[in-house]
Amino acid sequence: MSRFEFVACSELIQILGLRADDERELAEILAEVSLDCVHYHTHGHFLRHGFVGAPYPNDFATWAAIQVRDRVLGERLGVVSPLEFSSLEALREEILTIIDDHLSHLTIVPRVIFGEPFDFIQSRIVEVPTGVTADSLEEFRDGLAAIQPSAIYFHTIEAPRRLARPETDFAAWLREGLGRTALAEAVNRVDPYAGSLERLRTELLRLCDADLNRPGHVPAGLMANTRSGASIPG
Amino acid sequence: MIPASLEAYREVAPPGTAEFLYRLSEKVQGRSFLHVNSTRQGGGVAEILMRMVPLLNDLGVKASWEVLDGDPEFFRVTKAFHNSLQGEEQVITDDMYEIFLECNRQNAERLPLDADLIMIHDPQPVALILRRDTRGKWVWRCHIDASRPQRRVWNFLRGYVERYDAAVFSLPKFAQRLPIPQYLVYPSIDPLSDKNRELSDREVAGILSRLGVPQDKPILLQVSRFDRFKDPVGVINAYRMVKRRTECRLVLAGGGAVDDPEGQVVLAEVREAAGRGPDIHVLELPPDAHLEINALQRAATVVLQKSTREGFGLTVAEAMWKGKPVIGGTAGGITVQIVYDLTGYTVNSVEGAAYRIRYLLHNPEAATRIGRIAREHVRRNFLITRHLADYLMLLRAVGGASLEGGA
Numbered sequence: 001m002s003r004f005e006f007v008a009c010s011e012l013i014q015i016l017g018l019r020a021d022d023e024r025e026l027a028e029i030l031a032e033v034s035l036d037c038v039h040y041h042t043h044g045h046f047l048r049h050g051f052v053g054a055p056y057p058n059d060f061a062t063w064a065a066i067q068v069r070d071r072v073l074g075e076r077l078g079v080v081s082p083l084e085f086s087s088l089e090a091l092r093e094e095i096l097t098i099i100d101d102h103l104s105h106l107t108i109v110p111r112v113i114f115g116e117p118f119d120f121i122q123s124r125i126v127e128v129p130t131g132v133t134a135d136s137l138e139e140f141r142d143g144l145a146a147i148q149p150s151a152i153y154f155h156t157i158e159a160p161r162r163l164a165r166p167e168t169d170f171a172a173w174l175r176e177g178l179g180r181t182a183l184a185e186a187v188n189r190v191d192p193y194a195g196s197l198e199r200l201r202t203e204l205l206r207l208c209d210a211d212l213n214r215p216g217h218v219p220a221g222l223m224a225n226t227r228s229g230a231s232i233p234g
Numbered sequence: 235m236i237p238a239s240l241e242a243y244r245e246v247a248p249p250g251t252a253e254f255l256y257r258l259s260e261k262v263q264g265r266s267f268l269h270v271n272s273t274r275q276g277g278g279v280a281e282i283l284m285r286m287v288p289l290l291n292d293l294g295v296k297a298s299w300e301v302l303d304g305d306p307e308f309f310r311v312t313k314a315f316h317n318s319l320q321g322e323e324q325v326i327t328d329d330m331y332e333i334f335l336e337c338n339r340q341n342a343e344r345l346p347l348d349a350d351l352i353m354i355h356d357p358q359p360v361a362l363i364l365r366r367d368t369r370g371k372w373v374w375r376c377h378i379d380a381s382r383p384q385r386r387v388w389n390f391l392r393g394y395v396e397r398y399d400a401a402v403f404s405l406p407k408f409a410q411r412l413p414i415p416q417y418l419v420y421p422s423i424d425p426l427s428d429k430n431r432e433l434s435d436r437e438v439a440g441i442l443s444r445l446g447v448p449q450d451k452p453i454l455l456q457v458s459r460f461d462r463f464k465d466p467v468g469v470i471n472a473y474r475m476v477k478r479r480t481e482c483r484l485v486l487a488g489g490g491a492v493d494d495p496e497g498q499v500v501l502a503e504v505r506e507a508a509g510r511g512p513d514i515h516v517l518e519l520p521p522d523a524h525l526e527i528n529a530l531q532r533a534a535t536v537v538l539q540k541s542t543r544e545g546f547g548l549t550v551a552e553a554m555w556k557g558k559p560v561i562g563g564t565a566g567g568i569t570v571q572i573v574y575d576l577t578g579y580t581v582n583s584v585e586g587a588a589y590r591i592r593y594l595l596h597n598p599e600a601a602t603r604i605g606r607i608a609r610e611h612v613r614r615n616f617l618i619t620r621h622l623a624d625y626l627m628l629l630r631a632v633g634g635a636s637l638e639g640g641a
Contacts, residue, residue, distance in 0.1 A: 008254050012627040013418040015409040051614045052573055052607065114582075116569070119406035121418065126627065128257045130250060148250035149614070 004173045006132040006143050008151040009158060011047060011123040013040075018120040022111030023064065023073065026118055027099040030060075035088040036122040042082050042091060043157050044123060046197060050149035053196040058082075059118075060095055067115030073102045081193055086164065125158060137178060141208040144170075149197040156192040156200060168192065170204065183211045238288025240619075246425045247619040255622055259293040262629045266296040266370075268349035272312070272358035274301050276521035277459075278421060278548045279355050279377055285424040285618055286625070293622070295629065300345045302359045308337040312358045313496055315391070318384040319357065320463060320543045326387055338362055351633030353402075360394045371399040371632050377421065378545045379566045381407045400632050404546045405567055417628065420570065421546045422621035423555060423612070428524035430555055433532055441529035447515050452482045452535035452595055457527050457552075460488040460500040460518075463543040465563065467507045468584045470514065472540070475588035477513070480595050487517040487530055531556050535601070536594045540587050541565045551616040554578065554608035559601045561590045571616065577608040 016037065020026040030038070041059035056062040056078035065074025076098050085091040103109060130147055134140035144152075155169035165172070167188045175184035186207050192200055244252050267290060271279050283299050290297035304312070311330045318324040338361035347365055354362055355375045366372055374395050380388065392410070395401060400415045409416045423430055433441075442449055454473055458464040466486050473484040486504060488497065501518060508514045519526055531537060537553035537560045544566030551571055553560050560578040562568035572578035579590040594601045614620075 008250070008257075010254075010258055010623050010627055012624075012631050015403060015406045015416040015418050017409055017411055017416060052576060052611050054573075116407060119409070121406060124631070126258075126630070128254055130253055130257065132250075132253075146249050148248065148254050150254075151250070 002173070002177045004134045004140060004143075004169075004177060006130045006134075006147045006151045007154050007159075008128045008130050008148045009047070009125050009154045010128055010150065011044070011125045013121060013123045016120045016122060020118040020120075022109045023068065023070065023099060023103060024109045026060065026063070027096055027103075029120055030092065030099075031096055033120055034122055035092070036124075037120055038088045038092045039161075040122050041120075042088075042095075043161055044125075046157055046193065047125075047150060047153045050153075050197040053199070057193055063118045064110075067112050067118070068110050069113075069115065070110040073099065073110070076102060081191070082161075083191070083193060127154065137174075137180065137183075137208060137212060140170075140174075140178075141205065141212065144201065144208065145205055149201070152197045152201050152204075180211065183207060238285065238292055240289060240292050242426055243617075243619055246613070247617060248614055251619045255293060255619065255626070258623055258626045259295065262626060262633070263294040264296060265351070265629060265633055266298070266349035267625075267629055267633065268347070268352045269297070269299045269355065270302065270345065270347075270352070270359050270362060271299075271355035272302045272304065272309075278546070281424070281427070281429070281548075282421055282618070282621070283355075285427060286621065289618065289622055290625065293626070295626075296349075298349070302337070302341050302362075303344065304337045304341075304358070307333055308358075315357050315387055316378060317496075318387040319378060319380040319391075321382040321384070324384060324387070331390060335361055338364070351629050354398075357391055360391055363394050363397045366397070372397075373400045373402055373628065373632055374398045375402045375419075376408060377404055379405075379408055379543050380410065400628075402628070405570065408566075415632075419621070419624045419628070420567065420616065421548055422616050422618045423548055423551045424618045425555060429528050430552060431528070433525075433528055437525075438529045438532050441526055442533050445515075445517060445526060445530070447485055447517075447530070447533070448483070449533055450483075451513070453485055453530075453533055454482055454536050454538060454591060455485045455487065455530055455534035455553075456538040456540065457487045457530065457549045458539065458541070460497045460504055462500055463541055465540045465542050466500070466504045468542075469538055469540050469587070470504070470507050471584045472538075472587035472591060473514070475585070476591045476595070480592055482535070482591075482595060483513045483515070485515045485517060485530060485534070487515075487519055487527060527552075528556075531558060534558055536561060536591055538587065538591075539563065539568060540581070541568060544568055547571070548616075550578070551612050554605075555612045555616075557602075557605035557609045559594050559604040560608065561587055561594075571611070573611070576604070577611045578604060 018029050020029050045058050054062050056065055056074055061074045061077035064070045080094055082091055132143045132147055134143050159169050171184040171188035174180045190203050240252050269283055273280050287297045287299045311333050314324045342362050342365035349370050351371050353373045353375050356377055363372055398414055402417045402419050403409050404421055456469050505516055508516050531553050537558045539547050539550045539562040541547055541563040542565055546567030550560050550562050550568055562572050562580050564580045564582050569580055572580050574580055581587045581590055
């Protein structure tokens with residue numbers, strides 16, 4: 001049986017100096033930027049929303065809905081799930097297609113009037129081993145409850161994307177390391193893109209506790225729900 | 235004074251943070267990291283450095299902090315630069331540029347500018363780069379909102395900024411067109427400092443009594459330098475709109491800084507606008523009045539930061555950390571800290587501020603909910619522990635260590 005080591009991550013954020021004031025510019029610049037930039041504004045969005053979830057699950061949707069005040073485009077972009085795309089290039093193409101289709105039905109290009117322009121950003125992510133390891137489901141569950149939220153991001157979003165793997169690190173280890181196939185499948189069905197990292201942690205802990213026949217666990221001090229479904233320490 | 239040990243932060247930082255920082259710092263052990271700014275006391279930069287430098291040392295980095303030595307004439311010039319960079323029309327003469335450069339030249343001779351990474355904070359010491367030698371990397375850390383600067387001053391400063399290896403801004407929109415990499419690092423608050431540590435109700439009551447602020451009515455509070463960009467007169471006008479039908483008290487508390495000679499002029503304007511009403515308190519606090527600010531924030535029912543221009547506006551995070559609902563101007567970093575209706579309210583007018591003050595005073599359950607989420611939002615995003623991680627990453631990326639190969 002292999003040991004699971006929790007790995008957290010940190011990011012160095014670089015401002016590219018590219019700025020869009022309207023939706024046409026957004027598409028034109030998006031078509032040219034690096035894939036690291038596409039990653040930052042889609043997958044990477046979740047690393048920055050560990051607790052309070054944003055109204056929409058990627059930066060493009062949030063900008064269209066909140067800053068441009070174009071709810072229709074915000075909603076159409078907000079439903080795009082990065083899980084459904086095998087590459088960042090394919091994800092970029094989908095976003096561009098949605099924007100182009102949206103603009104083709106309009107006579108004017110929506111732009112920011114009272115809001116802020118869209119700033120293109122990219123980041124470099126560094127892995128940081130936490131030293132927290134697990135040899136059993138009990139240890140895994142306790143580690144999951146204690147680790148930094150960035151470790152949840154790393155194992156559920158970053159590592160699977162890098163390795164182009166269809167399942168999270170957690171699901172892979174539960175199946176391959178512990179032979180708990182049913183639990184692995186349940187863990188894999190949890191959508192990491194559906195809210196904040198704390199919501200994700202809470203959901204994963206619930207599945208572990210159910211498998212261990214433990215009463216439902218709520219991490220210390222958690223009391224209520226935010227917009228994103230995360231719990232709030234009091 | 236709390237010992238500068240990361241261990242002291244275990245109880246307040248998010249789970250796993252201390253171990254994470256120990257691991258992240260492994261590759262920068264023994265590297266030197268020098269900070270230079272223009273004041274030892276007063277203002278957000280000095281407050282951050284006061285704790286950041288000892289904590290970096292605790293993590294094995296050889297961190298140090300030097301302060302630019304300038305006379306009042308120099309600081310009048312840099313205040314004009316500051317206002318100009320924040321978009322206010324200023325007259326800058328050739329003599330003023332010369333005063334600026336001469337002070338930087340003298341300090342460049344005096345200061346030990348030798349480290350693996352040298353971080354120069356804000357425009358005042360920016361020309362120290364003239365004395366760079368081949369060793370070490372230089373980063374310019376801009377804390378102010380320079381998104382719409384007066385071009386002549388920015389063009390002058392830009393000539394120096396371009397000589398740096400990188401620039402760091404507090405918000406993407408503050409970034410400029412520069413031929414060097416530009417990074418994003420949010421500033422932070424120290425939860426264990428006198429300004430933010432827990433206080434008992436008795437301590438709070440004692441301090442407010444000494445300040446002459448009764449706790450008999452809900453307190454509206456704005457803490458900031460007396461600076462027109464903070465719109466203290468707008469806060470007074472919003473308070474007067476609320477006061478027509480709702481009992482409350484307004485406290486405007488301003489701390490001074492040695493590099494802000496304009497503060498007294500604005501303070502006089504604020505006193506005049508406040509008049510002699512018994513429920514408005516204009517407090518001029520010394521730069522080290524951290525406990526007083528802490529107590530005022532804890533005693534407040536609603537905290538305002540109605541800035542029209544703002545660098546980051548850390549007083550917002552300070553109040554949020556104390557579980558207070560904050561109403562902020564839609565400016566600078568206030569929009570990052572306040573998630574509308576979840577961690578506070580951003581407003582665009584005096585009327586908007588008055589409306590939200592009245593709403594929070596009459597809906598205490600909403601104020602409590604917002605305050606609770608706001609505190610957790612700060613814990614995750616705006617504590618010094620997150621800031622430490624960002625600086626360790628910069629030291630690795632710019633200061634010569636590799637970003638590759640994990641921790």
